[in-house]
Amino acid sequence: MADRLRGLLKGAIGPSDNDSRYLLDVHSRELPGEDTMRQYAPGEEVDLVIVGAGAGGSVLAQRLARHGWNIVILEAGPFWHPDEDWVSDEAGSHELYWTQNRIIGGADPIELGKNNSGRGVGGSMVHYAGYTPRFHPSDFSTLTDDGVGADWPINYEDLRPHYEQVEAELPVAGQNWPWGHPHRYPFSPHPISGAAARLWEGAHKLGIEMRVGPVGIVNGTFGNRPHCIYRGYCLQGCKVNAKASPYVTHLPDALAHAVEIRANCMAARVEVDQATGRATGVVYHDEVGGAEILQRARFVAIAGYSIETPRLLLNSISSRFPHGLCNDEDQVGRYIMVQGASQTTGRFPDELRMYKAPPPEVSSEQFYETDLSRGFARGFSIQTVSPLPIGWAEHVLADGHWGRAMREYMRDYNHWATIGVLNELLPQPENRITIAEPIDPYGIPIARMDYSLCENDKSNIAHSTEVITDILHAADAQDVLTIYRYAHLVGGARMGSSPQASVVDANQRSWAVPNLFVADGSVCPTQGSANPALTIMALASRLAARMASGAAMDDDPLARAGTGTRQAATPQHARSRSS
Amino acid sequence: MPDFRDHAHLPNLRPDREPPHPSWLPRQEVGISPQMVGRYPDFDVLSAADTWDEATKSVVMARLKDPAPLRFFTPDQEPTLRAFCDTVMAQDVEPRVPVAEFVDDKLAAGRLDGYQYADMPDDRDTWRLVLHGLDHTARTRYGAAGFAEADPENRETIVDDLAHAHLDGGPWEELNIARAWSVCMRAILAGFYSHPWAWNEIGFGGPAYPRGFMRLGPLSTTEPFERHGSTSEDPVDAVHQGLGHG
Structure with missing residues (x-):
């Protein structure tokens, strides 16, 4: 009976305390409120200045604005006008990405730009594919349970109510979810494409369970947001308003509650009172070559994501913090992570036209946790994807083809279906953001990102790529092409139980500066093999609740150290480690 | 059939x-x-x-x-650029997708990709060095005046060696060749497969x-x-x- 009622109500119940879906215009994709938003006078001290209008910063702003906080968000990129700025075209979407220069090094340098870095109001979620899985309970104690990675100072139950709230806000569509902590989704699963069906069939033959979703894409209507039209350009910015990003899920409500977004404003450093050690605001430029402007604030939250957040901290040098803000213990920028994201693509006799429907369709978390018989710790997830022609050409290139062979494979594009993995790569101290010598057009030194895989990472990538290749063969694919690549970013300013091993505490408050918070994915100590967007939003939602109640300012050492590690050390967990 | x-x-x-x-x-x-x-x-x-x-x-x-004249590459570099783009995309006769112009426009406008390998120069310098290197190999290996003047088979052999990082001497010593190949191909593939003529070829909707x-x-x-x-x-x-x- 309860299940039947839930089925009837599926897609009918919206979140409370967030009116974004009604504030949007049915006929225009503008973010309502850009022209009418509150504008704070220069020099006025606001309650909170946030750096970055992405997944973390936007949710934090929306929540605290509802509590009456006066908030300014500084965003390095533009204020989008999707009707004019976004196009149904791969090459034409260059401006969505963070394409300012960064140096990449290490044994396995990570390609950035369109692969994983967003710029502009709405952040990277403007061009994410749309997968919104939760982390598993096991993600929060991998050091205790699996002997690798790190333990979080919080646990799954701390985030669970925020997962549920954010899933209602996006809203997430998908089948009932059997993995991790089993849960339902507020919207029904989308229909799947012929290409995804072929892959699912292959997985089924191998006994691999897959489920439709979870995606932050409207199935039905949601306030003034329409149904998805299955045009396939999720990675180029959703012109339909069907795919969730803060641009449509949180910023309309934030602007209606006196938040000001200052677009095209590049933060240069966090200003700190050298006598009290407290942050007094953020210094930024509102144009290239422009003077420095100080936005004063009672609290500062940095939400620039895993490269720009450490870069801003490391560039905030003062006599009190000669090695960069919050970096007395040399923790800022360390433990940055990406996920292995190999993809294989298989050829089928029928035309499948994988460019139709959203790239994210069907996924599996069956291999998410440690299985020592595989020979490595932690695991991976499997997700169908569907690259557009330029993306698929890079795939063909990676398999070693150019010239006539490239053209031949590309002419065959409509016959192929693509499946990928997300590997949980482990946090390592030498995978880190540092400051490089070159400066950007504002005169601010740019970031350098070093990345090297460890043996566990390599084993995980190799094994998981075999599994998806097996899926294609089981589906009777006629030919298979493989590309090894990476996706997503988290870490770089991680949360932890001590200032010696982390940048922020269990409340995402920096150990070194009492009124400075980090509100993005850089706080994650581990990453699981789930796409990070939903977790970044849930963390910001939790942070907002604790900032509003005052709990986040708790100076009690035990409160700052958090509860995650203590709970992870129960006998039950100890048993599973030895099994 | x-x-x-x-x-x-x-x-x-x-x-x-x-x-x-x-x-x-x-x-x-x-x-x-x-x-x-x-x-x-x-x-x-x-x-x-x-x-x-x-x-x-x-x-x-x-x-x-109609493609505009090149802005980034010099008249000296243009024949090598065109021969390289034609060879890697197997465009041997008209009508050609104007890949060279796409690459030139991207580099002239500074629309770079947002990352630079620590052991590599700026992408713009990488392109100049690759074109220089292609001419170098065509001259030293085949006695051609430049890459554009080499026989089509020899051009394909040189590009195949570039794809497998099997080139050395001259400008190649200044480059991580595998990464240089990747830098060039990213731009070339984006140019070719963003063109509606290529969408016709592959049946993309x-x-x-x-x-x-x-x-x-x-x-x-x-x-x-x-x-x-x-x-x-x-x-x-x-x-x-x-x-x-x-």
Whole structure:
């Protein structure tokens, strides 16, 4: 009976305390409120200045604005006008990405730009594919349970109510979810494409369970947001308003509650009172070559994501913090992570036209946790994807083809279906953001990102790529092409139980500066093999609740150290480690 | 007669890993495809252009304009650039997708990709060094005046060595060659496969807003304006020659 009622109500119940879906215009994709938003006078001290209008910063702003906080968000990129700025075209979407220069090094340098870095109001979620899985309970104690990675100072139950709230806000569509902590989704699963069906069939033959979703894409209507039209350009910015990003899920409500977004404003450093050690605001430029402007604030939250957040901290040098803000213990920028994201693509006799429907369709978390018989710790997830022609050409290139062979494979594009993995790569101290010598057009030194895989990472990538290749063969694919690549970013300013091993505490408050918070994915100590967007939003939602109640300012050492590690050390967990 | 359900044309499955000569393919019947070959001879993605939103239409249609003179590369570099782009995309006759112009425009405008390998120069310098290196190898190995003057087979051999990082001497000593190949190919592939002529060749449905797609499968994946892969043989001839499926 309860299940039947839930089925009837599926897609009918919206979140409370967030009116974004009604504030949007049915006929225009503008973010309502850009022209009418509150504008704070220069020099006025606001309650909170946030750096970055992405997944973390936007949710934090929306929540605290509802509590009456006066908030300014500084965003390095533009204020989008999707009707004019976004196009149904791969090459034409260059401006969505963070394409300012960064140096990449290490044994396995990570390609950035369109692969994983967003710029502009709405952040990277403007061009994410749309997968919104939760982390598993096991993600929060991998050091205790699996002997690798790190333990979080919080646990799954701390985030669970925020997962549920954010899933209602996006809203997430998908089948009932059997993995991790089993849960339902507020919207029904989308229909799947012929290409995804072929892959699912292959997985089924191998006994691999897959489920439709979870995606932050409207199935039905949601306030003034329409149904998805299955045009396939999720990675180029959703012109339909069907795919969730803060641009449509949180910023309309934030602007209606006196938040000001200052677009095209590049933060240069966090200003700190050298006598009290407290942050007094953020210094930024509102144009290239422009003077420095100080936005004063009672609290500062940095939400620039895993490269720009450490870069801003490391560039905030003062006599009190000669090695960069919050970096007395040399923790800022360390433990940055990406996920292995190999993809294989298989050829089928029928035309499948994988460019139709959203790239994210069907996924599996069956291999998410440690299985020592595989020979490595932690695991991976499997997700169908569907690259557009330029993306698929890079795939063909990676398999070693150019010239006539490239053209031949590309002419065959409509016959192929693509499946990928997300590997949980482990946090390592030498995978880190540092400051490089070159400066950007504002005169601010740019970031350098070093990345090297460890043996566990390599084993995980190799094994998981075999599994998806097996899926294609089981589906009777006629030919298979493989590309090894990476996706997503988290870490770089991680949360932890001590200032010696982390940048922020269990409340995402920096150990070194009492009124400075980090509100993005850089706080994650581990990453699981789930796409990070939903977790970044849930963390910001939790942070907002604790900032509003005052709990986040708790100076009690035990409160700052958090509860995650203590709970992870129960006998039950100890048993599973030895099994 | 080609059967597209079959996979015999795929390079990985052929003994020499080389595709059959493009002469097995139909000539493009409607619209334009690069070299007028393709798998969808009666599909022209531009036939649906009136359903595209204005922003997308202006971005895509701009690629069909007559190419402007190069701004980034010098007249000295131009022949090498064109020969390189033609060789890696197998564009041996007109009509060609103007890949060289796409690369030139990207570099002239500074629309770089947002990262630079620590052991590599700026992408713009990488391009200059690669063109210089191609000329160097063509001269030292084949005695040609430059890469553009080398025989097509020799140009392909040099590019194959570039793809496998098997080049050395001269400008190549200043580059991580595998990464240089990746830098160049990213730009070239984006230039080629962003062009509507290439979409005709591969049967890609193209932009779909505000119209959207309704046929996702499993029973049909073809919208009314899309066409299935087909050949251009006269069906009467094909039957007479016993090439049909019966």
